[in-house]
Amino acid sequence: MLSIIYQIPMGLIEADMEGSITSMNAKSVQLLMPLFYSHGFRGNNINELLQVVAPDILEQVSNFTRPNGNIIKQQRQEIALQSGRDEGNEICLLFTVDKLDANSLTYIFDDVTELYNKEKQLKQMMQDNATEQLNKFEIASGLLHDIGNAVVGFGSYITKIKRSIEQKNDISSLDNLKGFIEKNQAAIGGAIGEKKANAITDLLNGVIANQENNLTDVRTSITDQMKIISHIQEILNIQRQYVKGHYIERASVNLRDLVNDAVSMLANTFEKRGISFSLELPAGIVHIKGDRTKLMQVFLNLLKNSVDSVMHMADENTLKQIRLILGRGEGKVAVRIQDNGKGFDQATGAKLFTRGYTTKTEGTGLGLVNCKSIIEGHNGTITLTSAGEGKGATCTVIFYL
């Protein structure tokens, strides 16, 4: 039996409370002797070594007051090597210590260095991957930011052109000239002949018509350009949300305040357009983890959709109503926005979250896609339901806590 104990592939030591070793097997010498040696110990007292390489284990042993029993069960202990070829490396031992009687302890330890090193390598690889991923996201984020800025600049330039052509075109001057000639048609006819006077009026009419046609073309073109810019901005928003969602730490957001702020921003719109708005908030604070700006963007978008919906009701005399209800449930928070607007049929409902699909004449079909992406990035869901065309709609956002 002793020879089996001697040969088993894990370290076994029997020592007294002072650490003096009375028995040890081959593996224990193999593993511990280099440690004893590197710290200048003879190798016959385990406490001397533990005091230096694993004081925590020694403390647990010293503090154990019961007459016998298990003191430490499979505690992992990393120990730095201070000499030999592996200097600077660590070994990892799994310690179990039992008290046999008042003055007798057994130390059992297994060498799990290989496993420990593999774990360390895996951890390092995961860390490297995460860093690489983060760098990629940072580059992507910077790129999106730069493109976004360029697009905003381009949009401002187009707006300037639009304003300029509306203010500085010659149509009104030509109209004035035409009016003057028409008023003095008889006198001009008398001076240069009626035919020539009529020809001037016709020419002016033609020039004015051409100018108006050109202006209409330019207006259409600018509107198209603005739509394209808006489309690009929506795409950038979605991409930003995707990139941001991967590495931005989420802060605590009070949903009650956020919803209140979104409603305040639209209060004027409700009033101007004769919309009756009602808000139902629970008492107290409703916190979720998230990005306040993005969430604000979601609720403004959803509320604007409801405004748009009630402004396109078939019967203009019906009272336009929007209602927002914030509620708390078991492990979740829900925000419901109800309107009595134009609603939609089942077929339309099925396509509402499809990229590029829109029911608005000037929509990009990206607003709801963007909202969905942001909400899902906050561990939430969004659904949009309607009893049918002309029967209003309900948007339900649920955040799972």
Add this chain to the structure above:
Amino acid sequence: MSLTFNDPSLLQWLDTHSESDYDKLPFGVVKMDYEGVVAAYSRGQSKISGVTKENAKGKNFFTQIAPCTNNFMVAERYKDITLDETLPYMFTYITKPTPVTLRLIKGGNGSQYLLAKNA
């Protein structure tokens, strides 16, 4: 016999003598090939380790006879091209810790030696 444990000419003597001569020395001698397979195991070594000659010969010293030496302090030192070094160590007589002094010597003719004496 006037040879001592620290004698600088010990390698030459060991290379030219046999196990029966090693038995007369006041310290233990293990003769191995470069793989660690035991060719000779002196009586003095048996006294220190508790392992008999018959049990030791033909087996790998570092993995089968004295796995306690299978580390960078002892076994791995024999990977050096030349070696003659003395160090304190701990043997276990079955399981009883026995402080020893080891002298590790590597010869040039395919043999290497481990000498041991009680500290």
